[in-house]
Amino acid sequence: MLNHLDFSTYLLPQVFIILLISLPLHVSKINQILIAFGLGLLADLFASTPGFHASACLWLILLRMWILGRIDLKEQQANHLQFNIKNISAGTFFYVTSILVLFYHLYLFSLGSIGAIDGYRLIITTMLSSALALLIIVLIQYITLRKLGE
């Protein structure tokens, strides 16, 4: 939906990846891979970019596994909790999400510019889109938290 908002040619935030980032922590690695691929294909279907989002989602989920493997989340895993601001500290969530969002946008835009990479445009688009996506994700997280609190 947000792809259709013509903020500018430099703003293409991919917010749907929060669904992958916030997957429950107990989900097996194989299932994570399959979910990422499925979600990516769905995004490709809507964006008419066959393979782009699917590939980016697969890398994102692999990177997520690698980062979360280095953080002590045994308790959250045991309680089948999601990776969100409520269950994880805000700092850790923001830190992990920032890396994943930045990586996702960089990879996606790099794929899109294969054969004619404009480094300056790529960096600007990645930074602006990632910042906006991160802002929206954090907002969604707080709105969700508030609703749950009520």
Add this chain to the structure above:
Amino acid sequence: MQRLLAFLEHNLYLILFVLLQAVCAFLIFNLNPYQQASFTHAATSVTARVNQTTSNVTNYIGLKDQNEHLQNQVAEIFLSSPNSVLTYLNDTIDVQDSFTRSMYSMVPAQVLYNTVHKANNVFVINKGKKHGIHKNMGVVSSQGVAGIVLKSSNEYSTVMSMLNTNMKVIPTINGSEFFTELIWDNEQPYSLKIKGINNLEEIEIGDLVATGNSSLLFPSGIPIGRISKLETKPNSQYFNTEIVTSTNFRTMEYVFVIINHKANEIGNLIEDVE
């Protein structure tokens, strides 16, 4: 085996990841025209380089066969084309008729062993009796006369080089035959000598010395060398003539053995007369 299965089970998600990435790559480069064009361009560049390298290697490996093929072609040209690039046989072919064209045939050969610094130099070629080569056949290089076959086994032959003190050839200078012998006296490498040419003869430095009609081993007109030195000693009526060989014996790699099919017949006739 159990370890292998355990490893695969532990890393199954990575295998799945790679497989799904391959599916993604297929989708990206097949269903997106721009990416497909870029991929095709990149793939073409890579395959072109690989093909070029492969071609270079196979060409290098095939050089031996190509050399043999070229040698055979040169031998054919020697005997069939009056406009041959190896013009020194032209006179022979132009003057002689179709009967004499079949008088000679040539067997291309590779030089396997060669000496140039001895008093009696020889070289060995990779063709022998099996290829129709026998003692006393002329051998030429692409530059000129190279030697005479001394001995043949089934597969190989030893050839007496022009740089051999036993080598004697009756030469022509500028087409005129001088009934004297051209010899190598082992004094200077690549320098042959002719003695007994009267100093009244009109010859100069640079004149072509070639084979004549008095030999059954070589067709006439094949270069032997060029006059490099012409001296007249006091109180002598003969030139002291030195000739630089046409053939570079130091770098000689391929030669042709000349088979004179009429040598025995003509030789017998000459013996009868003598």
